[in-house]
Amino acid sequence: MSLEMPEPDAGVLARREEIILALRAIVPGEGVIDDPSALLVYESDGLTAYRQPPMVAVLPETTAQVAAILRWCHLNGVKLVPRGSGTSLSGGALPLADGVLLGLGKFKRVLDIDPANRVAVLQPGVTNLAVTQAIEHLGFYYAPDPSSQIACSIGGNVAENSGGVHCLKYGLTTNNVLGVEFVTIEGEIMRIGGRGLDAAGLDLLGVIVGSEGLLGVVTEVTVRILPKPEAARALLLGFATVEGAGRCVAEVIAAGIIPAGMEMMDRLAIHAAEAFVHAGYPLDVEALLIVELDGPEAECSELIGEVEAIATGNGAVYARISQSEQERLNFWAGRKAAFPAVGRLAPDFYCMDGTIPRRRLPDVLTRMKMLSAQYGLGVANVFHAGDGNLHPLILYDVNKPGDLDKAEEFGADILRFCVEMGGVLTGEHGVGVEKRELMPVMFTEADIAQQWHVKCAFDSKSLLNPGKMFPLLHRCAELGRVHVHGGQMAFPELPRF
Amino acid sequence: MLRPATEAELSEIVGEAAATGGRLAIRGGGSKIEIGAPEENVRALEMRGFDGVVDYDPPELVLTVRAGTRLAEVQALVAGQNQMLAFEPFDHGPIFGRPAGDATIGGVVAANVSGSQRISSGALRDHLLGVRAVSGRGELFVSGAKVVKNVTGYDLPKLLAGSWGRLAALTEVTLKVLPAPRMAVTCVLRGLAPEAAVQAMAAAMGSQAEVAAAAHRPMPEPMTLFRLQGFNASVTARMQALERRLAPFGQLQRAAEAEALWEELRSLAPLPVDVPLWRVSVPPAAGGGLGRTLQALGAEWLLDWAGGLAWISMADGAAVRQAAAAAGGHAMLLRGPAALRAVVPAFHPQASALAALEGRVRKAFDPAGVFETGRF
Ligand SMILES: Cc1cc2nc3c(=O)[nH]c(=O)nc-3n(C[C@H](O)[C@H](O)[C@H](O)COP(=O)(O)OP(=O)(O)OC[C@H]3O[C@@H](n4cnc5c(N)ncnc54)[C@H](O)[C@@H]3O)c2cc1C
Numbered sequence: 001m002s003l004e005m006p007e008p009d010a011g012v013l014a015r016r017e018e019i020i021l022a023l024r025a026i027v028p029g030e031g032v033i034d035d036p037s038a039l040l041v042y043e044s045d046g047l048t049a050y051r052q053p054p055m056v057a058v059l060p061e062t063t064a065q066v067a068a069i070l071r072w073c074h075l076n077g078v079k080l081v082p083r084g085s086g087t088s089l090s091g092g093a094l095p096l097a098d099g100v101l102l103g104l105g106k107f108k109r110v111l112d113i114d115p116a117n118r119v120a121v122l123q124p125g126v127t128n129l130a131v132t133q134a135i136e137h138l139g140f141y142y143a144p145d146p147s148s149q150i151a152c153s154i155g156g157n158v159a160e161n162s163g164g165v166h167c168l169k170y171g172l173t174t175n176n177v178l179g180v181e182f183v184t185i186e187g188e189i190m191r192i193g194g195r196g197l198d199a200a201g202l203d204l205l206g207v208i209v210g211s212e213g214l215l216g217v218v219t220e221v222t223v224r225i226l227p228k229p230e231a232a233r234a235l236l237l238g239f240a241t242v243e244g245a246g247r248c249v250a251e252v253i254a255a256g257i258i259p260a261g262m263e264m265m266d267r268l269a270i271h272a273a274e275a276f277v278h279a280g281y282p283l284d285v286e287a288l289l290i291v292e293l294d295g296p297e298a299e300c301s302e303l304i305g306e307v308e309a310i311a312t313g314n315g316a317v318y319a320r321i322s323q324s325e326q327e328r329l330n331f332w333a334g335r336k337a338a339f340p341a342v343g344r345l346a347p348d349f350y351c352m353d354g355t356i357p358r359r360r361l362p363d364v365l366t367r368m369k370m371l372s373a374q375y376g377l378g379v380a381n382v383f384h385a386g387d388g389n390l391h392p393l394i395l396y397d398v399n400k401p402g403d404l405d406k407a408e409e410f411g412a413d414i415l416r417f418c419v420e421m422g423g424v425l426t427g428e429h430g431v432g433v434e435k436r437e438l439m440p441v442m443f444t445e446a447d448i449a450q451q452w453h454v455k456c457a458f459d460s461k462s463l464l465n466p467g468k469m470f471p472l473l474h475r476c477a478e479l480g481r482v483h484v485h486g487g488q489m490a491f492p493e494l495p496r497f
Numbered sequence: 498m499l500r501p502a503t504e505a506e507l508s509e510i511v512g513e514a515a516a517t518g519g520r521l522a523i524r525g526g527g528s529k530i531e532i533g534a535p536e537e538n539v540r541a542l543e544m545r546g547f548d549g550v551v552d553y554d555p556p557e558l559v560l561t562v563r564a565g566t567r568l569a570e571v572q573a574l575v576a577g578q579n580q581m582l583a584f585e586p587f588d589h590g591p592i593f594g595r596p597a598g599d600a601t602i603g604g605v606v607a608a609n610v611s612g613s614q615r616i617s618s619g620a621l622r623d624h625l626l627g628v629r630a631v632s633g634r635g636e637l638f639v640s641g642a643k644v645v646k647n648v649t650g651y652d653l654p655k656l657l658a659g660s661w662g663r664l665a666a667l668t669e670v671t672l673k674v675l676p677a678p679r680m681a682v683t684c685v686l687r688g689l690a691p692e693a694a695v696q697a698m699a700a701a702m703g704s705q706a707e708v709a710a711a712a713h714r715p716m717p718e719p720m721t722l723f724r725l726q727g728f729n730a731s732v733t734a735r736m737q738a739l740e741r742r743l744a745p746f747g748q749l750q751r752a753a754e755a756e757a758l759w760e761e762l763r764s765l766a767p768l769p770v771d772v773p774l775w776r777v778s779v780p781p782a783a784g785g786g787l788g789r790t791l792q793a794l795g796a797e798w799l800l801d802w803a804g805g806l807a808w809i810s811m812a813d814g815a816a817v818r819q820a821a822a823a824a825g826g827h828a829m830l831l832r833g834p835a836a837l838r839a840v841v842p843a844f845h846p847q848a849s850a851l852a853a854l855e856g857r858v859r860k861a862f863d864p865a866g867v868f869e870t871g872r873f
Binding site for chain 1: 664782
């Protein structure tokens with residue numbers, strides 16, 4: 001593993017027993033875990049290439065306990081890593097050798113369902129899918145639907161600003177959260193936002209969502225819930241070229257249609273998915289599109305026809321419209337199983353998450369082919385086509401010496417190219433430890449410094465989830481003034497941190 | 498007056514103010530200049546020099562414009578491509594007795610201006626994808642990006658939306674645009690009491706009718722408005738569904754002159770101009786009770802956002818703030834005489850821990866207080 005984490009603090013490690021006792025005084029019984037073998041459960045998250053057991057884990061059950069833990073750690077200079085379900089794909093929940101892992105798994109209650117205000121109030125450990133399950137009897141659902149929704153927690157969704165296949169039409173987590181209860185590293189409990197549509201003062205909620213556990217701990221979440229659409233229908237479209245599929249996507253949107261979901265898969269992903277779940281995908285195409293429309297029955301039937309015509313006009317060689325709910329779900333089954341399906345092609349795969357302006361898709365895929373040959377590693381692509389969020393899945397074998405390093409370099413090259421094309425390093429998985437050192441590819445020294453100033457306003461000792469999101473070697477005290485004149489900086493392409 | 502034309506000039510101006518204890522009041526079109534306490538000992542920093550469209554590619558749903566560009570120009574540009582700013586921004590000019598047309602997109606962003614469609618489509622903050630700005634340190638920084646989906650780094654654009662010029666001077670903003678609806682109709686229920694109106698709006702918003710906007714005006718004759726928009730067949734089907742759903746509240750009718758009704762709501766024309774005006778944000782279900790309570794104390798009022806936004810005309814500010822807080826919301830003094838604005842803070846006071854955190858965040862952008870003009 002090539003990852004470098006902040007040097008463990010020998011002073012803190014020496015105080016391990018004292019720290020465990022202090023935590024036990026706050027959370028009694030089983031809630032403090034210090035047995036080395038039990039701690040292995042937490043040694044990694046969804047980015048399994050990196051592993052590090054925590055010094056100790058604590059599983060509080062109340063907000064007061066969370067506040068007491070944070071206050072104690074703050075006073076005693078001990079680092080913390082918050083964790084929901086541990087499905088982060090960017091190593092956001094990777095523990096620290098000299099840090100406390102703060103698990104929110106016991107915060108499992110749905111606190112309130114309020115149809116009159118169209119909100120639900122949840123503890124952070126409630127899984128994403130459980131939110132919809134708790135409200136569907138009232139005709140509502142929670143829109144953001146990451147593929148990990150049976151496992152990932154709503155607190156983790158808030159921390160990562162997670163998306164899903166529906167987020168082009170319905171938004172990311174940030175667009176669907178109205179309030180949080182939030183505990184600062186000093187142990188202050190505050191409410192930010194609520195059931196109204198905005199809060200007084202600065203939009204602190206806006207920066208807490210997506211802050212990857214670096215600003216504080218979320219102990220309650222108020223989400224916006226939506227009435228379940230009357231109908232949903234999907235089209236399965238096959239194209240002889242990726243360009244044709246890309247043009248089809250652009251024309252659908254240019255026609256004024258924002259589908260509930262619009263997903264693309266490339267040839268390797270199609271074949272892998274078909275072999276895995278037998279969804280009935282055509283195998284002789286270069287690109288497959290799934291376009292889903294939802295709303296009143298009348299709208300679905302009107303738009304299905306329009307989308308089909310656009311697809312045909314752009315050279316679709318295969319088009320099928322779902323005739324039943326079962327068939328619609330079948331179309332999705334392959335896409336939803338794309339990660340494990342591709343996982344069967346090689347011992348390991350590494351999932352990337354860049355976003356690009358959609359018109360750049362052919363350039364990016366061409367570059368990926370080149371890189372694939374250069375590194376000698378295969379790559380399959382699934383793509384949230386509507387919003388330009390690309391998930392290249394790089395195939396490698398961790399047991400082959402050098403393969404993991406190559407996969408990481410390949411991934412970094414893809415992300416650099418995404419940025420070069422006007423895109424970004426991550427569309428929904430977060431920076432975490434994984435892309436931390438790539439931040440200077442997208443941001444200047446001054447850009448990163450401004451983000452770091454915000455971090456320091458919340459956590460001046462940098463105790464919350466250190467080693468994530470920012471390139472290493474940041475300390476609040478060392479922030480100097482960055483000299484930038486009109487955006488001109490010498491060698492802007494060079495990392496500064 | 499300072500009128501930088503480039504980001505380098507702007508950086509220099511702000512950097513110099515920071516070094517010498519100067520105070521800068523950022524100005525876009527000046528449409529909201531009468532909000533907040535009158536400023537003293539400040540220099541106006543005029544942003545109109547940052548004008549024009551940088552990049553607009555309709556199928557990408559992304560628009561990048563310089564911050565000093567007029568809102569009206571931006572709206573005309575996207576309308577020309579059958580697109581819209583779905584948060585339905587508006588010009589504050591008419592609220593202050595001036596013609597519309599001066600508001601700049603930078604000012605709209607800085608005030609998080611979101612119209613009636615906010616209830617269905619989100620606020621400006623939900624559509625702000627990226628910014629370029631000069632902080633109170635005089636440093637140019639970029640945050641966010643020019644694509645619709647991005648989680649790289651903190652979402653600083655959210656902090657800048659609604660920052661009222663207190664964090665940084667925006668030079669360029671990137672917004673998500675969406676297709677304009679092919680048709681829109683407005684339907685109305687008449688004669689509902691405040692609580693019933695809010696219940697009807699909740700029933701509508703909780704139905705499959707996909708109501709784009711819902712508002713209520715109690716005077717002279719109570720009217721509850723519902724806007725439906727989208728594809729033709731869909732709108733017709735949803736209108737019928739809504740009619741059935743709202744039958745217990747009365748007969749839903751199609752409104753003539755719908756645009757005029759929404760425009761009155763935007764400019765707040767039904768409310769008196771010589772009484773202080775408050776913008777109150779509460780959980781939507783609380784809007785009706787709030788209206789009734791304050792009406793009993795002499796207020797006139799309107800509701801938007803299905804009850805979540807109340808415009809209240811009332812002299813007794815303490816009563817407004819108390820009622821807002823009791824309902825789980827907050828009240829902003831939007832319009833009032835200068836003498837009142839000098840003593841009553843525009844923003845609802847916050848809990849002390851939160852206020853302290855917010856103060857630290859402001860310092861993170863503007864440690865010397867260059868943009869702290871005393872207005873807020
Ligand atoms: C198979 C698979 C498919 C996936 N598909 C998607 C997808 O479609 N879209 C998508 O966006 N993501 C996806 N993900 C990524 C992941 O599921 C999301 O990022 C998810 O939101 C993480 O939630 P979690 O509860 O597992 O959080 P964790 O992994 O436990 O933590 C993630 C981050 O959040 C912080 N955190 C967690 N809880 C809190 C809290 N209460 N307060 C403060 N900080 C907290 C942690 O410190 C960490 O930085 C997928 C992952 C997998 C394994």
